[in-house]
Amino acid sequence: DAKTTQPPSMDCAEGRAANLPCNHSTISGNEYVYWYRQIHSQGPQYIIHGLKNNETNEMASLIITEDRKSSTLILPHATLRDTAVYYCIVSKFGGSQGNLIFGKGTKLSVKP
Amino acid sequence: ETGVTQTPRHLVMGMTNKKSLKCEQHLGHNAMYWYKQSAKKPLELMFVYSLEERVENNSVPSRFSPECPNSSHLFLHLHTLQPEDSALYLCASSQVGQGDNEQFFGPGTRLTVL
Numbered sequence: 096d097a098k099t100t101q102p103p104s105m106d107c108a109e110g111r112a113a114n115l116p117c118n119h120s121t122i123s124g125n126e127y128v129y130w131y132r133q134i135h136s137q138g139p140q141y142i143i144h145g146l147k148n149n150e151t152n153e154m155a156s157l158i159i160t161e162d163r164k165s166s167t168l169i170l171p172h173a174t175l176r177d178t179a180v181y182y183c184i185v186s187k188f189g190g191s192q193g194n195l196i197f198g199k200g201t202k203l204s205v206k207p
Numbered sequence: 208e209t210g211v212t213q214t215p216r217h218l219v220m221g222m223t224n225k226k227s228l229k230c231e232q233h234l235g236h237n238a239m240y241w242y243k244q245s246a247k248k249p250l251e252l253m254f255v256y257s258l259e260e261r262v263e264n265n266s267v268p269s270r271f272s273p274e275c276p277n278s279s280h281l282f283l284h285l286h287t288l289q290p291e292d293s294a295l296y297l298c299a300s301s302q303v304g305q306g307d308n309e310q311f312f313g314p315g316t317r318l319t320v321l
Contacts, residue, residue, distance in 0.1 A: 129309075138209070138297050138312030139250070194263065195310060197242075197250040 098122065099183045104202045107177075113170040115201050117183030120164040125187055128159060129195065130168045132179040139182065139197075142168065173205045210234040211313035213298050219319045220288065228283040228316050230298030239281040240310065241273060242297040250297065256281060257303055288320045 100118040107113040119128060130142040143150055143157045145166075150157045156169040170177055182200040210233045220226050232239060241253040255263035256275040270292075272284040281298055295317055299310040 136295065136315070136317070138211075138299070138315050139310075140209075140312070141309045144309070194252060194255065196252070199249050 098185050099198055101183055101201045106204050106206060107173045109175060109205055109207050110172055113173040113203055115168040115181050118165045119185050122163050122185050126185045128166050129184040129186055131182045134179045175205050178205045209311045211298060211300055211311050213313035213316050215316060217317045221321050222288060225286040228296055230281040230313055232279055232300035234300055236300040236302045237278055238301050238303045240299040241283055244295040290320050293318055293320045
């Protein structure tokens with residue numbers, strides 16, 4: 096079973112920030128938080144990952160709480176092309192298998 | 208383009224047919240994965256190959272048979288499938304053991320079993 100909990104769906108207005116929450120209260124010390132997204136009928140796409148510090152890249156920002164039990168993915172200026180299912184995953188860094196366990200994710204709908 | 212290609216993109220087969228799905232990665236990775244995504248279900252990990260050895264088989268029925276002849280190629284051989292096997296089959300690759308677990312996914316093969 097996935098170790099994360101996400102709301103099943105969210106809406107966001109185009110041009111506004113989309114804030115997607117994730118709970119991972121049982122995360123262990125050597126597990127990272129990964130975010131992927133899947134646009135309809137395509138393969139999942141990596142977005143960002145982090146351990147305990149906040150991270151930012153060209154796609155998004157990741158805010159992890161100090162106790163690491165939850166995180167928020169921020170898309171600063173959502174566009175219609177950001178409509179997708181967003182998956183929050185916890186996984187060990189540098190493991191020999193690199194397994195990712197996907198849950199049901201959050202379906203983000205960006206509306207004009 | 209993610210550097211992971213899959214063929215065919217769409218496949219329709221009868222329950223008595225034998226077919227194969229192909230995946231190729233051009234990223235120099237050392238691990239490859241097969242996932243199954245049924246309608247309205249999360250992605251399910253089927254097989255993991257790390258350094259060309261199968262390291263995980265998540266209780267997948269024997270009618271699915273993976274093959275990894277080298278680190279760049281991965282096949283999924285299908286035989287005597289059932290209609291409930293209709294799904295999107297996704298291949299992914301990553302570089303394990305030396306850093307993060309970022310997986311790169313192919314576009315998938317949409318399989319329909321009649």
